[in-house]
Amino acid sequence: NSELIHSYKGVPFPTRVSIDQLSALDDFEAREDDVLLVSYPKSGTHWLVEILKNLYCCTAGQMTLTPPLEFQDPSKLCELRNLPGPRVIPTHLPQNMVPRQVHSKNCKVIYVIRNPKDTAVSMFHYYKQNPHLPTVQKWGTFLDLFLNGEVVYGSWIDHLLSWERAETNGNTLFVYYESLKKDLPKYVQEISSFLGLRVSEEEAREIAKRSSFREMKERVEREKEREKPEATHTVCALTSDRKLIFRKGAVGDWKNHFTTEQNSKFEALLGDRINSSELASNVEYEC
Ligand code: A3P
Numbered sequence: 001n002s003e004l005i006h007s008y009k010g011v012p013f014p015t016r017v018s019i020d021q022l023s024a025l026d027d028f029e030a031r032e033d034d035v036l037l038v039s040y041p042k043s044g045t046h047w048l049v050e051i052l053k054n055l056y057c058c059t060a061g062q063m064t065l066t067p068p069l070e071f072q073d074p075s076k077l078c079e080l081r082n083l084p085g086p087r088v089i090p091t092h093l094p095q096n097m098v099p100r101q102v103h104s105k106n107c108k109v110i111y112v113i114r115n116p117k118d119t120a121v122s123m124f125h126y127y128k129q130n131p132h133l134p135t136v137q138k139w140g141t142f143l144d145l146f147l148n149g150e151v152v153y154g155s156w157i158d159h160l161l162s163w164e165r166a167e168t169n170g171n172t173l174f175v176y177y178e179s180l181k182k183d184l185p186k187y188v189q190e191i192s193s194f195l196g197l198r199v200s201e202e203e204a205r206e207i208a209k210r211s212s213f214r215e216m217k218e219r220v221e222r223e224k225e226r227e228k229p230e231a232t233h234t235v236c237a238l239t240s241d242r243k244l245i246f247r248k249g250a251v252g253d254w255k256n257h258f259t260t261e262q263n264s265k266f267e268a269l270l271g272d273r274i275n276s277s278e279l280a281s282n283v284e285y286e287c
Pocket of ligand 1: 043044
């Protein structure tokens with residue numbers, strides 16, 4: 001299974017993300033109106049994309065959703081130049097691997113954070129389902145890999161810290177998965193004002209409804225029935241198959257997986273580093 005993973009600058013990547021691409025990224029030409037959608041895998045990337053699509057659509061704003069920054073062919077990077085803006089560009093990359101121009105051009109960044117315990121559980125199931133990732137049979141074995149940063153895109157806390165500590169002149173909006181679960185319409189409005197879009201309360205509620213877990217899951221299932229999967233858009237470099245994404249969509253599923261011992265191990269290995277991060281300390285583990 002290990003042939004599915006390779007590493008670049010010490011971070012494990014799926015082989016779908018080529019080393020050529022990762023090393024060519026600095027040639028990427030950013031634009032001032034680009035919006036980078038950043039997440040550690042399994043934090044709600046597809047959810048945010050749905051929210052953004054609806055937001056732009058509802059405000060009659062244009063946007064072009066691009067494939068993930070790291071999931072392209074270096075020879076095609078220039079094609080991105082011809083796309084109309086604003087471009088919404090998803091990526092799971094840690095901050096130090098993102099093209100320099102993203103920062104020099106002051107692009108807006110939306111970073112989605114999910115509590116690391118639920119993220120680990122979601123990733124464990126994803127590893128099993130996703131043919132591009134190795135299968136790890138036992139949850140305990142997977143958790144060790146996760147805690148040691150030996151999973152795709154590396155350590156959860158390193159990833160978050162890299163973005164938390166980046167100097168972005170207030171151009172980064174951090175959004176918690178758990179907050180979205182609690183009050184989606186409120187955060188739809190927060191995201192829209194960050195992007196300079198205007199939606200009414202009613203529109204925010206409508207967008208929240210269309211981006212709910214149930215509606216998104218049902219839409220993907222209907223696509224399956226018609227045997228016409230909407231494989232038109234890859235949002236995450238780990239898969240182009242949206243059927244693999246909608247598992248439970250809940251906060252607190254970690255409690256069905258972590259033993260007391262595993263919880264102590266989590267605390268021992270990540271506790272101090274989590275406490276050193278304001279964003280990580282504020283993560284909620286239940287609803
Ligand atoms: P679970 O595996 O816990 O169900 P990503 O898009 O970054 O790959 O993240 C996938 C996770 O986000 C999955 O978590 C998925 O169910 C959840 N998710 C996707 N859409 C969602 C929505 N509308 N509401 C809540 N969770 C959602």
